[in-house]
Amino acid sequence: MGEGVKAMLARPIQLADEVAKQCGAARCFRAECNDLKSRADKLAALLRQAARADLYDRPAARIMVGATQALAKASALASRCAHGHPRLRRLFTLSPAAGFPRTAALLDTALEDVAWLLRISSPAVGADGDGDLRGLPNIAQNEPILFLIWDHVARLHTGGLAARADSAANLASLARDSQHFAKLIIEEDGIPPLLRLLKEGTDEGQEAAVRALGLLGCDAESVEKLAQAGICSAFTSTLKEPQMRVQAAVAEAIATLADRSPTCQELFTQNNAVRYLVGHLASGTIQEHSRYSVGSSSSKNTAAAPTPMTSLHSVVLAKTLSTHQSGDFMISVPEEPHRVSTVSKDEVDAKRNQMQSVVQSAMAAKTKKNGSLIPPFRTQLGTSGSSGRGAREVEDPELKAHLKAMAAKALWKLARGHLGVCKSITESRALLCFAALLEKGDGGMGTNIQVFSAMAIMEISRVAEHSLALRQSAFKPSSPAAKAVVDQLLHIVCKGDYDELLIPCITALGCLARTFTASETRMIAPLVQLLDEREPAVIKEAVLALTKFACTDNHLYVNHCKAVVDEGGAGHLVQLVYLGDEVQIEALILLCYIALHVPESEELAQAGVLAVLLWASKQTYMVQDVRVEALLPEARARLELFQSRASR
Template structure:
């Protein structure tokens, strides 16, 4: 409420004064006394209902859902002003009879105002004589009943006395949001986000939290609404709920995190600032032993996600003991669903985000991902692989992250590398690589150059190019390894099959030529002829190809 804006009880009190003024004026008229008396009766009934509304809104002011109150109050004010103007014309004798039509119109407007205020009373007090009115449609929005329904639902979520009513209203909002984008737009514009966030935060029951989370998830289907939700301080609230809630609520909230992070980079970064990665990795690693002596070289290495403390040193043991007991009776399917959604959320958080990648790698996130890739299959494994891919992509362009997270002596990095080698052997995703010196991975990638799927073969060429580019300190050794693994004939087969417009394969050949020069394998495959033709076919890369041709020629 702005400084100049009146509170709802104040606005309604002014309407009471206006209705009383209308009653008094109607009694003082000199003509059309019967019509004015009818208006006075309507105004008297309206005044009584407005007084009840003042009393109830004063009591409920701190939790009052103001949207429909301000709309209806403004409309009632216009009606009372119009009625007052009409009655004042009747204070003198000899008024024209055509005012009869005006009386009919004003009477109809007053009746509509009475109905609208009755509807407001029904959402303020479901036990009142107006009870059940919230299911009706106020006259002010009779041409748009969906708006009335959304008003009623938001009011119930925000002001409902019974938890069951609030839960049902949140579920109804979720259903309405699922129907179409217009409903989503109305819910957001009519300030439905804050009551849903409040219901999610309160934790009165898991079902209520899930209903609120489901509604928010369906509202957050484009960047504008995601940012709108975040502007209501949703991100820290969501992270808190993700940390402290029962497992089925965590499944729902992790999905919300993934969706919001996917749709808005700014919100994605805000999740990073609130360290959403920590509870996600904690949940992903439940039932997974991370303190592996073989990987960590010491069985005494502390797990930062133990149930005794978090990284800030705050004790959370009591809460987690309670959650552990709950998880003991949870279905395995629910635990799997939680891991899948947490892995998906980590994937979306890490995409292109240095901050989130650091948060993940500063924990035991890499080791956890490696363990799951090793023992799981299906969507959980796929989401973990995609997370690793995003971590590697960001590390590739950030030396600090690369050195910190993927250094050769890092147990977590080595564990991830081992799992990716297995993935490459299975011909699943050859583009998932870590910066490493091992010739073992080069051999596996060279094998993929002969993959029956040309797109997979091209991805292998892209990955190998990173090993042989001048940015890699061991580019010469890696080039020799590719040649030793018989990579040149496979590259030539690719070019023959798909034509000389395959830039990635040609670039890889150029680097091989620049790094090892006139070796037998390049000469035997007639790479010089291919690159000479490519130089003419790719003007943008002509200088690069010419350098490679010269290296092979002298």
Template sequence: MEEEFSYLILLADRIRDAVKETESFKLECLQVSKQVNRLSLMFRSVIRLSTNTTTANTNSNTNTNQSSFYERPVRRIISEVSKTLEKTLALVRKCRQGNCFFHFLTITSAADFRKIFILLDTSIGDLEWVLSVYDVNSLDSNGIVLSLPPIACNDPILSWVWSYIAVLHMPSLSHRVEAANQLASLAIDNDRNKKIIVEEGGIAPLLRLLKQGSSSPESQIAASNVLSNLATDRQRIRMIVSEHGAPIIVQVLNESTMSVQISVAKLVSRMAKNDHAAQEEFARENIIRPLVSVLSFDTFLDEAKTQPQKPTSFHSLVKINKDLQGGSGGGKSNVGICRSGTHNKYEKENVSPDVKLQLKINCAEALWMLSRESISNSRRITETKGLLCLAKIIEKETGDLQMNCLMTVMEITAAAEMNADLRRAAFKTNSPASKAVAEQLLTLIHQETSPSLQIPAIKSIGSLARTFHSRETRVIKPIVLQLGNMNLDVATEAAIALGKFACPENFLCAEHSKTIIEYGGVTPLLRLLRPGNDRAQIHGLFLLCYLALNVDSGEGLERARSALEGAARSSVLMQNYPSLRDLIPNAISHLAVYETGVYTLMQSYTI
């Protein structure tokens, strides 16, 4: 900055020296000299302002609200002023003694002077705006300067963004909060405003306000709100991450009050939803632990009382003591310890139940977005005993909190379906968390009437199809009942889930297929095959083919052959879904062989 301003001062000196040597347009040149002198004084004022700010920062490392100098608009203005002074110097030099082309350039030079006066006035106006914005004593009660510099007269949003970001670099916390709130309002309006805020360097001071405003929840909420409004695009999210935003956000989530945690959890959810790289970055900063900790607050407090006391050996006491001190766990978070710390922390806050509920809703949504299509994050949630916490909340809560926890479970089970290691580790048959999750999912499928709850519950059970033993027929019955649901989407999801039980990839497909038929699954399944909804028809055909191939007899299978033959005659289905081309003929052939065998056997008995 000083070097660039030094060049401007040098240009101003050259212009003044050239004015002294002029022989023509002396009055105009004297006017130019006055304007250039004014600019030169402004240059020095801006240099002093930036130097004092830099020196104050160097000497006050312990000041959490220290100011810094925002260079972005100044550099833009310096560039324009430099061009103006270069043009001015070239014009003034034409008026020096000995210019043989003077008489030919008189008219052009007069017009040029008028243009130069306008350009110099513009430069003066720009620098006046800089001094008004950066001089703390000139700010109003809100700390905002909304005057327009000439450089941004065609784009007032740019000057407002400059003003707000400049205030974010200043020491007054109340002014910074107001500037952040104004930026949040601008960011809501449209994507162009968001782009300007990011391009003009707004992310770094917002993160600094979020980190340093621990004494002021209002400032942290204001900063996180702006960042949430910006985090609707992958590129902008990666700008936040590149400014080391993830560790700052996780730290604030760990240490802040409930009101701040609500807005920060919303920010985490927004970033994780719109960028997979942000999911992984948050995971590396171990954000799962505080989210599960907050979510489990008041959830398991009565669980220990219901468990029977067991004899405790000396070695067990030692291990328990180490656990309580955080000495074991291999880096994995201990939910009990986190819950205790969270409980003690929140006891100091006098907050309403509505605030606690909103915090849990936002944390559950953040877990949902973090686990979405992420095997590693799903594994981390199960390692923190988050599954048991989610199951308890699904059981006891309603509304958005129950829905967000259910969607998180759906994402975890989808990850487990894709990854055998996660499936074996998190959904063991004898695992209390696995049993609790399955129990709540089946309850929702059986008792709920809302498709928004039934569909994710059915999907989750379908994803876990390979974890259930053949004797666990109670899992299949509620889903079979939903094949006849009046809501076609619910019935279709039931067919998809049952298809995962009956498909050849499932080792127990034959046993599960028998159970589906025994519970009367064929009759409602045939209704799904009616034309009108391709999705329902296709998944219904897959399930019917699996049942026909896995089971030789059963109620309703005699009608399956005609339904499959009708589908085989549909050229549209066969062309659009190649996987059915071989499956349907094989199922028809298997049913035909069985029926022929039965007919032959009946004839032998008759003879």
């Protein structure tokens, strides 16, 4: 109970004593005053009991206001009966008889509300807690939902683990039903007990708490309040726990919160949530994922055994790696095979002997300290924040697929427009994971893992489009992960199936246009093919992607413009400028870039590009576009210069 509630209790207790004293000294309406005195004494006893209890602040504030008002009216009524001659007061003042029933009813209401407050603020009896709603307070008659919220929040404070899990599930249901209910739960201090349940509850309770907290973030303002309460650090800590059901719920909640607040993106990044999400994504997706850390500039200089390690081996490996980094010796990484040839056989033997020595000393120290070695069946957490391989292998495949999908979704939402998150993701093995998941999917589990992976790649590509450093580090041509990602994007675009994967893959290819070398021209042809009688959304995205290849910002714009023309893109663009309602201006901009950069092309003359540019210059709605106004006159002049009048 806070100091504010104690201060609120002082006034009604004082009034209750005053009413009892005045009623005892009444000189008229003594029967009615005795009745008021009895109620005032009961209320004073309950208020003093409340002063010794740990009250739920939010309903307590409203109840104390109501009790104070009722006692104030009773005091005013009792004072009229306690002063003056009875007959004279009856003769010269209004009779208070009509006020007694109303005042008694107000005191009864206050008694019931204070009794209800004490019930919900008291620890529940029994190990499982109180599973039933504990009465409807009078102050909540006009808004029963408020009573439900109060009751469930109170059970989160005082109930047993089962009752707390049930209340968290009910609060999640209320938050899901209405944004107004979600805000009410936040206003009624529902966040702290949910966070405590997340740390202390059973698996079911933790999962219910996570879902409730995720649903409470219904808008940016609500997410800000959740972040201030410490939800980001709590969720990140939960990602390290071994229960996959809870981890999947946390990943889904992170995706929801990050989608609604850039501040939340930053806080999750600071709490290193990306590392654990990548660990869950990589588990079972690619081999040896645990040896790669996120956000470490020295990741290329670290190594681990190619097989999964037990807990003791992890300790040994960590000690060995620290020795490596201190300068004693260096182990080459499999990604850089040219370094292996520089290590002689004697050096390899020396390293092996040193590893054996470290293993023996670590085992001896562990035995000396505890008297026995760690049992081989004991589950240990890996460096990725997930449980050991043995624990994961016994989990339901659908649950593992769901966790992986939610991790991909969370990474997608965290990466949106955030350079720091994108750098952390690309410095890990996440890009290779996304490529693998795009290729093989989830084995028919129905988790949308391919869609989430494609969306994550798209968001990272969008950030890389405007960050030279990210393009050079993550999407350099020699990077195996970048090659794998581009191969999968091209595969999907070449298939051309209109589904949830196609448009994000087209967008990603366009955003990566400045990362390709002059010899890498295979992405132009499938994009040009998408211009021919396809869905409007697909055509528009393909035009935008090709524009990023052909624009002046791309240093290979001449090569790319020639490739577009060679693939027959000019004819498609002419048709789109004439007939493509939703994509006319975008197609005209691309056509202008091509006319600027390869005006001497005979294919442009055969397609009638000059004629379409002349026609477009007379269309008011087209030339009003700032981009068209800057490009069209110069493109038209270049074509008129390089093409003969006969070809026109």
